[in-house]
Amino acid sequence: xxxxxxxxxxxxxxxxxxxxxxxxxxxxxxSEIAERQHRIEQRIxxxxxxxxxxxxxxxxxxxxxxIHKRYPDKACFTRELQGIGLEVADLESAIxxxxxxxxxLDKVASVTPPVTAVDAExxxxxxxxxxxxxxxxxxxxxLITFNNPKEEEAARKILENLRSTAGNREKFAEAALRHSQxxxxxxxxxxxxxxxxxxxxxxxxTAFSLKAGEVSAVLASxxxxxxxxxxxxxxxxxxxxxxxxxxxxxxxxxxxxxxxxRDWIKSLEKAxx
Numbered sequence: 536x537x538x539x540x541x542x543x544x545x546x547x548x549x550x551x552x553x554x555x556x557x558x559x560x561x562x563x564x565x566s567e568i569a570e571r572q573h574r575i576e577q578r579i580x581x582x583x584x585x586x587x588x589x590x591x592x593x594x595x596x597x598x599x600x601x602i603h604k605r606y607p608d609k610a611c612f613t614r615e616l617q618g619i620g621l622e623v624a625d626l627e628s629a630i631x632x633x634x635x636x637x638x639x640l641d642k643v644a645s646v647t648p649p650v651t652a653v654d655a656e657x658x659x660x661x662x663x664x665x666x667x668x669x670x671x672x673x674x675x676x677x678l679i680t681f682n683n684p685k686e687e688e689a690a691r692k693i694l695e696n697l698r699s700t701a702g703n704r705e706k707f708a709e710a711a712l713r714h715s716q717x718x719x720x721x722x723x724x725x726x727x728x729x730x731x732x733x734x735x736x737x738x739x740x741t742a743f744s745l746k747a748g749e750v751s752a753v754l755a756s757x758x759x760x761x762x763x764x765x766x767x768x769x770x771x772x773x774x775x776x777x778x779x780x781x782x783x784x785x786x787x788x789x790x791x792x793x794x795x796x797r798d799w800i801k802s803l804e805k806a807x808x
Contacts, residue, residue: 539619540629541569547605555618576636578803584642590634598630643799644792655783659776666774669731672742673767675707675724678717680759690760694753698762702750707764716759728769738763 545565546554557565579585606612616626659666677697679690693714701710708723715724734742735756745751745765754761 539621540626540633541573542566543602543615543619543621544633545569545572553605553615555615575800575804576632578807579636579639579800580632582639582803585635585639588635588638588642590631590638594634595627595631598634599627602626602630640796644795647788647791647795650784650787650791652780652784654787655780656776658783658787659779663773666779668769668772668774670743670771671728671730671769672745672765673728673769674726674742675704675711675764675766676717676719676726676761677701677707677711677715677724678759678761679714680716687760691753694760694762698750698752703748704764704766707750724764 542554542565545568546552546557549565549568550557550561554562554565603609603612606615613623616623621629677694679693681687681690697707697710697714701707708725711720711724714720717724719725729742731739731743733739735758737756738754738761741751741754742763742765745763747765747768749765751761751763754763
């Protein structure tokens with residue numbers, strides 16, 4: 536039963552699909568990992584640290600709901616359970632067990648030494664390449680599609696007119712809302728912060744040659760005709776430590792917690808022989 540649940544869980548985590556859709560090679564890999572993880576969990580739950588762990592009913596209910604949402608309907612979910620030999624009650628019991636394991640590992644990780652700002656700065660200085668910021672632009676656009684040459688000509692005239700009348704950010708946003716046939720029209724044509732190689736090749740050279748506040752000439756892409764507006768320019772360079780300090784601390788904290796948990800599990804395996 537427990538390995539059946541583990542296979543269900545790991546199938547989604549490893550392959551993002553249900554167990555009955557896996558290839559033979561994926562099934563073999565999944566089975567091996569599920570069996571190993573089951574043995575590890577047995578050792579974890581046999582420790583004194585697990586003795587007083589209680590899973591709140593609300594936490595269990597939330598986890599079950601998350602699993603339900605992976606399936607289009609209840610019948611599909613029930614068929615999946617039957618396929619791996621699980622009843623709903625079995626599933627709930629297995630999930631409660633899974634949550635107890637997670638709770639124990641959280642307790643183990645709670646003794647991990649905190650990451651300091653000094654630790655973060657050392658990491659920042661030793662890994663400068665991780666904080667290089669590529670050149671980027673904050674862009675908006677207006678898109679008009681067409682199906683024939685006549686519509687193309689009309690679209691071009693509209694966009695040419697908008698180029699001269701919708702220069703500032705507010706007017707461009709209003710024009711996008713009225714005229715753009717892209718879903719971004721509802722947000723004033725906002726494309727967001729765009730890096731190189733994220734736009735159609737026909738648009739990128741112009742997008743990255745615009746000055747802040749400048750509107751492009753009419754451009755053609757496979758989607759239709761566009762005009763682009765550059766709201767802001769982000770030059771390439773190294774992100775300042777102050778901007779990434781909290782992110783580094785969070786990353787190093789997660790890493791240290793995983794290492795603490797891994798070392799503790801290894802000690803259990805060593806003790807078991």
